[in-house]
Amino acid sequence: MKFTKAIVRTPCKSFINGLTTAGLGKPDYGLALKQHKRYIETLEMCGLEVTIIEPDENFPDSVFVEDTAILIPECAIITNPGAESRKAETIRIKTVLKGFYSNIEQISSPGTLDGGDVMMAGAHFFIGISERTNIEGADQLIKILKNYGYSGSTVSLNDVLHLKSGVAYLENNYLVATDEFAGKEEFKKYNILKVKDEESYAANCVWINDFVLVAKGFPTTKELIEYAGYKTLELDVSEFRKLDGGLSCLSLRF
Numbered sequence: 001m002k003f004t005k006a007i008v009r010t011p012c013k014s015f016i017n018g019l020t021t022a023g024l025g026k027p028d029y030g031l032a033l034k035q036h037k038r039y040i041e042t043l044e045m046c047g048l049e050v051t052i053i054e055p056d057e058n059f060p061d062s063v064f065v066e067d068t069a070i071l072i073p074e075c076a077i078i079t080n081p082g083a084e085s086r087k088a089e090t091i092r093i094k095t096v097l098k099g100f101y102s103n104i105e106q107i108s109s110p111g112t113l114d115g116g117d118v119m120m121a122g123a124h125f126f127i128g129i130s131e132r133t134n135i136e137g138a139d140q141l142i143k144i145l146k147n148y149g150y151s152g153s154t155v156s157l158n159d160v161l162h163l164k165s166g167v168a169y170l171e172n173n174y175l176v177a178t179d180e181f182a183g184k185e186e187f188k189k190y191n192i193l194k195v196k197d198e199e200s201y202a203a204n205c206v207w208i209n210d211f212v213l214v215a216k217g218f219p220t221t222k223e224l225i226e227y228a229g230y231k232t233l234e235l236d237v238s239e240f241r242k243l244d245g246g247l248s249c250l251s252l253r254f
Helices: 013-017 029-045 089-097 135-147 197-203 219-227
Strands: 005-009 049-053 069-072 075-078 104-106 118-121 124-129 151-156 167-169 174-177 191-194 206-208 211-215 231-235
Touching: 005 029, 005 089, 013 029, 029 049, 029 231, 049 089, 069 089, 075 089, 075 135, 089 104, 118 167, 124 135, 135 151, 167 206, 174 197, 174 219, 191 219, 197 211, 197 219, 211 219, 219 231
Parallel strands: 005 049, 075 104, 124 151, 174 191, 211 231
Antiparallel strands: 069 075, 118 124, 167 174, 206 211
């Protein structure tokens, strides 16, 4: 597939107080803005037209826009984020997506779903069952996807916040995966690029139009992906890592 557009949201000043389990200290807001700007420039370099949503101080985590929607050619699916403080982020996202989609679906309570738990691999979607995404939310998503000719299945998580914290689909039947996912039965048909434990953060990488965005500072993973035949683009996302965020979290790509 080919992506042509992306949506991002500028970090707000309250971003430094966002949800986190990382234990890496508070983000540097000024540095986060610089890293976000470079991220946007890189998306544009990959051929994407980027829509930038204004910051909102009411939602410290709203820069992680991926969690608010699942986008397929046929429709936009608005999620119902698992963290209570993030649920209303979807209101602004839905308004923006109406400019791109005439058909919009929605996950509703008691179902919860974070976009970071949803990995598209061709016409199939893997959905991680996590603290943020429950079975009801996953079942709603699978039902919607089936209506448009796609399939979906669930994956259990143990050690990561979101599914895509530990596994990424790079097209051409390749998966980048941490140890938690490399041996899973549901991924046995894929060529696995296994990430070392000490570089597990780098598993959250992003394929965009023949490039793979990788986090800076993880040379073994970068080389592994390049050896498989991909062109990599390295980005420093240190300030977003402090809030459990990664490269995929920062955009909606479609």
